[in-house]
Amino acid sequence: MPRQEFRGAPDISDSADPARFSGGEGFPVSIASHSIPFGLVALIFLLALPICAFAGFRFGSLELTRNPARFVEGKLPGEASLGALLALLGLLLGFTFSATLNWREASVSAVVEEAAALGTAFLRADLLPDAEGRPLQQALLDYGRTRIVPPGYRPTRENIDAFVAKSTEAQASLWPATMAALTPEVPAPVATFVAGGITEVLDAHSRRVAAASKSITSGIWMLLTFAAGSGVFIIGNRAALQGRRLSWRTMVFSVVLTAVLVTIEDLSRASDGFSIVPQTPLIAAVADMEAALGTAALASAAPQP
Template sequence: MNGTEAAEVYSGFAEPLVPFPYLVVLILLALPLAAFLGFRLGATEYRRLEYGKFSSEKIPGGTSLGAMLALLGLLLGFAFSSALGWREARQSSLVEEATTISTAFLTADLLDDPGRTDLQVRILSYAETRLATVDDTRTREAWTAFLAKTLEAQAAIWPATLRATDAATSDPVRTAVVRSVTDMLDAHTRRIAAAAQQIPPPAKLMIFFVSVIAILILGNRSALQGRPLTWRTFVFAGVLSIVMIIIFDLDRTLEGTMRENPDTLHATIHEMQTALSARSE
């Protein structure tokens, strides 16, 4: 099985519904427009049915508005908690992988050349493939190509480990090297699993549509009560938009403003490059 075929096994990664900048613009426009549309519909109904003659208790919409806002609050609470937890898991898995790569590289120093240098070079090459860019996660095809590249580099590590440990001077050294390499490979699996944990696209659509409907009913309710559409409604729509944007931002691996911090992995790669460069001088 080559790298591309192996990458197709990882099917849990979900493509973004739309690029993040487009999503921000969509949310910022949709909610205020929903408030305005709901108000215009309510104003038409207010004039047609002459709701001005009735008391506010007899005007419909209060129960629906309360139920929609309660449902929206519940959805946003669960979505924010999930997105924040999964983002922290992705960051933790990145740090864990960086530490296991560094440990495997340093433990390989216990071996003798040429196996030592060959294994360390392969570990470094593998580490360099673990730094994904925004383009690597933008589409399913790009993600598959990224995984194929890193899996090909990963596949070369174990044969190099077996060759290098054949000449090990003692069983403890051989055991330490093999254990550090397997820990590094296991960290890859955990990081991929963490990257695949995202709010499902249908759930994101549900949150968006419930938000739009809630704001529409809010604007409609104001008109049915004979009240003007004030700045308070638009402030609420703006705050709700910001909350939704933050949730979707947290759910993105590399897009948006709350990206993973790859400094730990960058530092690990730099240290390995420095060590190999010093040895070759």
């Protein structure tokens, strides 16, 4: 997002449209949503893969009963295809896990960078006279409060739209407050310094939205689910064709595979699941701003000797 440069006295009349920073109309926000609760997704995987193994075992038992001479020891079909399928499944899981882990790290970094940008802009606004700087600092505080994802937040499309709308409303006041604070009496270096902090806050918003927009597509999930289900199905099928029972080893493999898939889903969700993106940096930044404004208000209200 381009920064506004000040040469000489700041020209606040030639300002950017706040809507271009806000994420409102004309600025689409593509934050990934998850309509199915995380617990339900984990339960579906936990039940589906063992069921696939049992279905493969039952299908193999029927085949063996109908034509036992076809499946003699050492001539069982499907060994090469099973090995190729499991190798492909491992490759898909590895690439997907790596991608979601990178997305999670990017989301964590985006929260830290935004908290740092808010704190820096707040401190730079303190260089302005109180009459101009305090409203800008209050606008930054109000905006920072809207950037904290509350505990237990479910990223449905409705909740995301409400969260973005509230944050957009607070963000829309940042640039007008900046223009009002940078009066002609403010030295040009200070004006440039303060404006750079505000634009960094707006840039941090864009980076956080970009990080939150990463998600596994439904096509990839269908491919992963089909490959995992097919793998445990064939394992159960071969156990039946060999005349063996469905062993606990197959069930353990299904549970481990379920754990990997659930972990991938967990990493792709920023605000619900076993691990979430911590909001501690933003909470600390907002607390520091509240303390600074509270201290300033007490100092201004104190009687002068």
